[in-house]
Amino acid sequence: MAFTPQQAILELGPAFYDPVTAARFPETILRFRNDRAAAEIGLHDLGDEQWIAHFGRFEPLPGTLDQPLALRYHGHQFRVYNPEIGDGRGFLFAQMTDDRGRLMDLGTKGSGQTPYSRFGDGRLTLKGGVREILATEMLEALGVETSRTFSLIETGEALERGDEPSPTRSAVLVRLNHGHIRIGTFQRLAYGQDVENLARLTDYVLRHYFGEEPGDDAPQRLLGHVAARTARMAGQFMAAGFVHGVLNSDNINVTGESFDYGPWRFAPNWAPGFTAAYFDQSGLYAFGRQPEAIYWDLMQLASSLRLIAEEAPLIEAMEIFPEIFQRTVAEAMLWRLGVVPRGPEHDRPLIGAIERALVETETPIDLFYFHGFGGTLPERFGAPFAELRAQLAHYAPRKPRDHPYWSDAAPCAMLIDEVEEIWARIAQGDDWAPLNGKVAAIRRMGEALA
Template sequence: MTETLPIRALEDFLADPVEPADFPQLILRHWNARWAEETGLGGFSPEAQAEHFGHFVPLEGNLPQPLALRYHGHQFGVYNPDLGDGRGFLFAQVRDRAGRLLDLGTKGSGQTPWSRQGDGRLTLKGGVREVLAANYLEALGVNTSKPFCLIETGEQLWRNDEPSPTRSAVLTRLSHSHIRFGSFQRLAYFEDKAAMARLVDYCVAQFYPEADDPEIGRKACNLLEAATRNTGRMLGQWMAAGFVHGVMNTDNFNITGETFDFGPWRFLPVSDPNFTAAYFDQNGLYRFGRQPVQGAWSLQQLASALLLLADADDLAGALAPYQEAYRASFVDHTHALLGISPTGEAEADTAFLQSFYAWMTESEARWPQVFHDWFGGAASEARALAGPLADLYAADAFAPVKADILARDPVRPERANAGIFQRPDAPSLLIDEVESLWAPIAEADDWSAYEAKLADIDALRLARWG
C-alpha cells in the first residue's frame, strides 16, 4: 500500500529516509481531536498516540520510514544551498473527508542529514507557542497548517535565546503540502529539468488539478499562477488579522499558500507598519507593513526557478494576479473579521479600508479589541460604545469609520450574540499573554491557563465561522 502514496513518486530526488530520535519520555500535551477525526485518525488510544507521534511507528499502509525533505532558499535575501529538514520530517500522508491530500510533518523529531550541527530538537515552549498561534490563526479564518499533536519528550535542551536548560517536545503538524518554494529552487540550482517537471506534475495533480496542461511549460505557468493567487490570499489574511510571521524566507513558503514554519511570530498589539517580530531582523526586512511586498518577492524567486521549464514572459504573466488576489483578500477578510458584508464596489470598499486602518494607526487602538467590539457591525454598536475603547469610539476621528461600519450589512448578526463576544475584553494572543501562559507551565507544570486559552480560541472559531 505504501507505493500508492503520492510523495513516494518523488522520494528519489526530494527526500532522504531518516530515523526518528529515541526520546526518554512521552507525555501527550496536545491532541487535535477535530482534525484527527477529519483525517480518519481519531480512534487511537493514548498508547497508540504516543507510539505513532512520539516513537513514530509508521501508520498502517503509510510511509515505512520518515522522509527529511531537501530544499534551498533565500534567508533574509541571501541564497542558502545548505538547507533541508534539519529537525523534522514527513511522517505520513493522509486524506481528509473531502479526499484532499494532507501531510503529517514534524518539528523536533531528531537529527537528519540537514541538521548542520543542530540537535534536531524542539523546546516545549516552542511547541506550545506554535499550537497557540496556529489555532488562533485558524480561529481568525487564516489559511494555516494545523497543530496535530504535541508530546513532551523528557530531555533538557540548551538554547541561547531562552532560559536554559529547558524542556523538550516533538510537534506533528498537518498541512496540505510541505513542498516549499525552496524545493523548486533546489532543482533549479542543480539544473535538474526532469525532476522539476516531476515536481510540477505532482503539485498540479495533488493540489491544483485545474492547472493541468499537456505541455509542461504551460503547466508550470499554471501552477505558478495558482500558487500566486493562494499566496496573495494568505498575505491578505495575515494583514487583516494583524499577524507578523517574522521569517519570510523562501523555504518558509509552501506551494499551497498555508502559514507554516512558525518561529518568532507576533500578533500586533496596535497598528504599526514598522512592527518587527524577530529580534534578529535588525533591518526590518520582514516587518508587518512589508509582508505583502515580501510575498511578491518570494513568488518571483519561485518563478525564477521555473525558468527551467517555461518562458520568462509567460511566467511573468502568471505572477500578475498577485496584487489583485492580495487586495481582494485584504478587503474580504477585513470585512469578515468585522462580521460585515463588503459593498462589492471595489473603490468604496478600498476607501473604507484606507480610512479604517489609518484610524487604527493614528489612534493606537488595540487591534484585537476593535475587531472584537465591532463584530457584526450595527448588531454590536451598543456593546462597542460601552466597552473598554468607548472614549476612542466617541471621538470625532472615529465618526466616519463608524458610519462606514454601520452602513454595511452584518453577516449573520446573531453570531454577535455569542458568549465570547459578550465579554468586554477581546480574546487575543499578544506576546505578554503567551509569556504569562508559559510561566505556570515552566514553574509548576500548571497547564490550566494554557488550556483555558485554547478553549477561548476554539469558542472564537465557532462564534466567527460556525
C-alpha cells in the same frame, strides 16, 4: 471519516528526500492532541497509547510511508541564498486524504537529526511547541489558512539554547499540513539545473494540490495558482494582525498555507513597522512589509521555473498577486468585522478608513474588531472613527451578535505577555491549565466568528 492513507510523495522518487529514523526519546508524555483535526483525517479514535506510539515513537501508520522522509530544499534566508538547508529537525511522517478530499501531510518538528541538521541537535524546545499550538489555534480561529498543531509530546531531554534560559525542556511536535512542498523545493532543483525533476515536481504539485493535469503550460499555471494562494495568505495575515517573523522562501508552502511558527507575534495595534523576530533588525519581515516579502519569494519561484518555461507567461501569471491581495485584505477584514462585503469600489475605501483610524488612534486591533463586530461602532470610538462609522452604516451584518462571546468584557487576544505567562506557568509549576483554557477560549471565539 475513515483513515485513507496515501503515498503520493513516493511518485517523485529518491532525488527529493532521504529516508531517516526518528530519535529515541527518554520520555513520551502526551501534552496536546488535536482531536478536531484528527477527525478530519480519521485518526480521532486512537487511544492515547496508540497516539504516543505513532506520534512520539513514530511507528508507521498503516498503508502510508514505511519510513519517515527528510525532504530536500534550498531557500533564501533574509534574502541570502542558502543551499545548505533541508529538513534538519523534522520529516514527512505520513500522507492521507482529509474529509475535503485533499492530500494532507503529517510532518514533524523536533524529531531528531537528519542529513540536513548541520550543527543542530534536531530537537524542539517544549516552549517552542507551546508557542506553535497558540499560533495555529489563533490563526485558525481568525480564518487564516494555516497548518494545525496536531500533537505535542514532551520528550524528557534537557536542551541548551542560546536565546532562552537553559537547560530547557524538550518536545516533539506533529503538524497537519496541506503539503510540505516549498518554494525552496523548486529553488534547489533550479540551483542544480535539474530540468527533468523540476518538470516532475511541477506536474506533481499541479496534479495533487490543484487538481489539474499537466501540459505544456504547466509552469505558468502552477505559478498562477501559487501567486493566488500566497496573495491570499498575505491578505489574511494583515487582517489578523499577524506577523510570521521569518518569511524566507523555504518557509513558503506552494499551497499558500502558512506554517512553521518561530518568532511570531500578533501586533498590538496597526503598526506597519512592528517586527516579530529580535534578529530582524532591518524590519525586512515587519507587519506592513509582509506582502512585499511574500511577493519577493514568489519571484524566486518564477525565476526557478524559468528553466522550463518562457519568461512572458510567467510574468503574466504573477500579475494577479496585487489584485488578489487587496481583495483578500478587504474580504478578511470585513469577515472579522462581521459585515457583508459590497464590492471593491466600496470595500477598498472602507479598508483605508479602518487603517487610518487604527494608526491615528493606536487602538488595539482586537478591541476594534470585538466592539465593531456587526458593523456598529460604539460611541467610545470617537472623532477619528467618524468617517469609518459613516461608511459602515451602509453595510449589512453577516450574522447577529448573539453568541455569548460578544458579551465578554474583553476580546480574546494573543499578545506576547500572555504567551510568556502561559509558558511561565508550565515552566515553573507544570501547570497546563492556562494553555488548555486559552485553547478553549480561542475556539470559542472561532465559533462566534464562523
